[in-house]
Amino acid sequence: xxxxxxxxxxxxxxxxxxxxxxxxxxxxxxxxxxxxxxxxxxxxxxxxxxxxxxxxxxxxxxxxxxxxxxxxxxxxxxxxxxxxxxxxxxxxxxxxxxxxxxxxxxxxxxxxxxxxxxxxxxxxxxxxxxxxxxxxxxxxxxxxxxxxxxxxxxxxxxxxxxxxxxxxxxxxxxxxxxxxxxxxxxxxxxxxxxxxxxxxxxxxxxxxxxxxxxxxxxxxxxxxxxxxxxxxxxxxxxxxxxxxxxxxxxxxxxxxxxxxxxxxxxxxxxxxxxxxxxxxxxxxxxxxxxxxxxxxxxxxxxxxxxxxxxxxxxxxxxxxxxxxxxxxxxxxxxxxxxxxxxxxxxxxxxxxxxxxxxxxxxxxxxxxxxxxxxxxxxxxxxxxxxxxxxxxxxxxxxxxxxxxxxxxxxxxxxxxxxxxxxxxx
Numbered sequence: 001x002x003x004x005x006x007x008x009x010x011x012x013x014x015x016x017x018x019x020x021x022x023x024x025x026x027x028x029x030x031x032x033x034x035x036x037x038x039x040x041x042x043x044x045x046x047x048x049x050x051x052x053x054x055x056x057x058x059x060x061x062x063x064x065x066x067x068x069x070x071x072x073x074x075x076x077x078x079x080x081x082x083x084x085x086x087x088x089x090x091x092x093x094x095x096x097x098x099x100x101x102x103x104x105x106x107x108x109x110x111x112x113x114x115x116x117x118x119x120x121x122x123x124x125x126x127x128x129x130x131x132x133x134x135x136x137x138x139x140x141x142x143x144x145x146x147x148x149x150x151x152x153x154x155x156x157x158x159x160x161x162x163x164x165x166x167x168x169x170x171x172x173x174x175x176x177x178x179x180x181x182x183x184x185x186x187x188x189x190x191x192x193x194x195x196x197x198x199x200x201x202x203x204x205x206x207x208x209x210x211x212x213x214x215x216x217x218x219x220x221x222x223x224x225x226x227x228x229x230x231x232x233x234x235x236x237x238x239x240x241x242x243x244x245x246x247x248x249x250x251x252x253x254x255x256x257x258x259x260x261x262x263x264x265x266x267x268x269x270x271x272x273x274x275x276x277x278x279x280x281x282x283x284x285x286x287x288x289x290x291x292x293x294x295x296x297x298x299x300x301x302x303x304x305x306x307x308x309x310x311x312x313x314x315x316x317x318x319x320x321x322x323x324x325x326x327x328x329x330x331x332x333x334x335x336x337x338x339x340x341x342x343x344x345x346x347x348x349x350x351x352x353x354x355x356x357x358x359x360x361x362x363x364x365x366x367x368x369x370x371x372x373x374x375x376x377x378x379x380x381x382x383x384x385x386x387x388x389x390x391x392x393x394x395x396x397x398x399x400x401x402x403x404x405x406x407x408x409x410x411x412x413x414x415x416x417x418x419x420x421x422x423x424x425x
Contacts, residue, residue: 010352017353027321028361030314031401035365035394036372042300042390043373047383049296062256063139064263065283066090066249066270070242088279089244097269098251104258109135111248112223114231116186118216120172127168127216129186131223137197139250147180147195150219158221163195167213184216189226191218259286314361315401318354322409326350343414350410351403358402362395369394 017024068089098108112131117124130136137149145166154161162184164172173179183190199213230243251266253259263284270280370391373384 010356014356017356023321024357027317028357028364030317031358031361031398032365032368034314035362035398036369038394039366039369039386039390040372041306043384043386044376044382045299046385046387047373049299050385051383060139060141060252061286062253062259063285064251064253064259064266065285066251066266067281067283068244068247069278069281071278086240086242088242090246090249090280092245094270094273095246095249098249098266101269102262102265104253104255104262105251106254107135107139107252109133109139109250110220110246111136111250112220112244113247114223114227119185120182123172125168125171125214127214128212129223130215130217131220132217133220136217136250139252142197142199145196145198149195150217154219155221158225159219160189160191160222161194161218162191163197163217164193165199165213165215166196167199168216169196256286260284315405318357318402319405319409322350322354322406323412326409326413346414347410350413351406354402354406355399358398362398365398366391366395
């Protein structure tokens with residue numbers, strides 16, 4: 001019986017709203033825009049946050065990345081110094097201290113960077129040679145596209161083998177009609193390409209990733225044997241020499257809880273053996289990850305609050321239109337009260353109408369709100385992600401807006417004096 005009465009009230013509410021189609025549509029627009037803006041703004045913010053978080057995660061939550069920092073040559077020029085031999089970077093002794101003095105470190109991967117022009121046939125390209133160990137591919141998550149990674153046997157034999165990035169491989173292979181097994185020359189030294197790896201050249205949460213699109217990976221033992229620790233740098237018509245043992249060390253910590261304490265201990269150790277504080281930089285992806293997650297939560301709260309203002313405006317519109325409806329239907333209310341309708345039935349009737357308005361507007365807003373991020377992703381190649389919680393939240397808030405802003409008009413209608421209402425023209 002109650003179910004039949006409730007369904008009858010819903011049908012009556014819809015029928016009443018359809019008597020003023022344009023007015024009902026304009027009233028719903030506030031809710032539609034509010035719900036769609038909440039979903040769309042949260043989707044854009046969530047997409048951007050997830051992309052940044054994914055980049056940081058790919059650096060490894062258990063990893064600590066230690067970079068040797070090249071001193072600013074402009075400072076030397078301002079002092080009038082002519083620097084012919086520049087000494088900077090990390091040392092092999094630093095790698096040994098990390099391996100011996102930190103029991104929480106599972107792996108320590110040295111990285112030596114050398115800028116050279118690579119050539120396959122007539123095709124030439126400036127590449128960054130990365131001398132490292134096979135463990136680099138374990139600590140930095142980059143999938144192999146073809147071929148194999150560097151091996152321990154390559155390290156022992158100091159083999160002239162290389163793994164090239166997909167970006168560089170496409171440029172070389174398309175122009176020179178080459179492939180795996182091709183020979184790439186660096187001056188008088190030739191390497192055999194044994195693998196192609198996907199790379200990612202981007203800044204993850206303000207920290208540069210260890211790889212670039214123009215990298216080529218070789219065994220660090222081969223890099224030491226063939227190129228040594230010194231290289232000539234030509235810039236602006238002048239030539240200088242740089243002596244760098246290691247440009248980077250990536251360490252993996254066994255326990256997630258031990259990452260940040262070990263990072264602090266590593267900084268203290270480096271400070272003892274590198275008097276110049278700017279000689280090195282210790283990056284902790286885990287700390288960046290936590291900071292980025294906090295920023296994402298705050299960002300989503302701000303976006304949701306801004307978009308929620310639109311829902312508030314929509315709710316005010318609903319209240320305004322329902323107050324006008326009470327005035328228009330005063331005589332109708334008087335008739336219903338005169339034939340026995342109770343106050344709660346009048347309240348229920350008007351609340352049903354406001355809920356129908358807000359819920360219908362909410363459903364339309366959800367559809368539009370899910371469509372907008374898709375259009376953004378297709379047109380400007382920006383990552384977006386619609387979370388189920390944002391849809392539920394937006395729809396739930398729209399229904400709550402209908403109830404909250406519909407209570408006052410409903411109570412006002414229910415408290416009308418039946419005799420005065422029947423006299424109303």
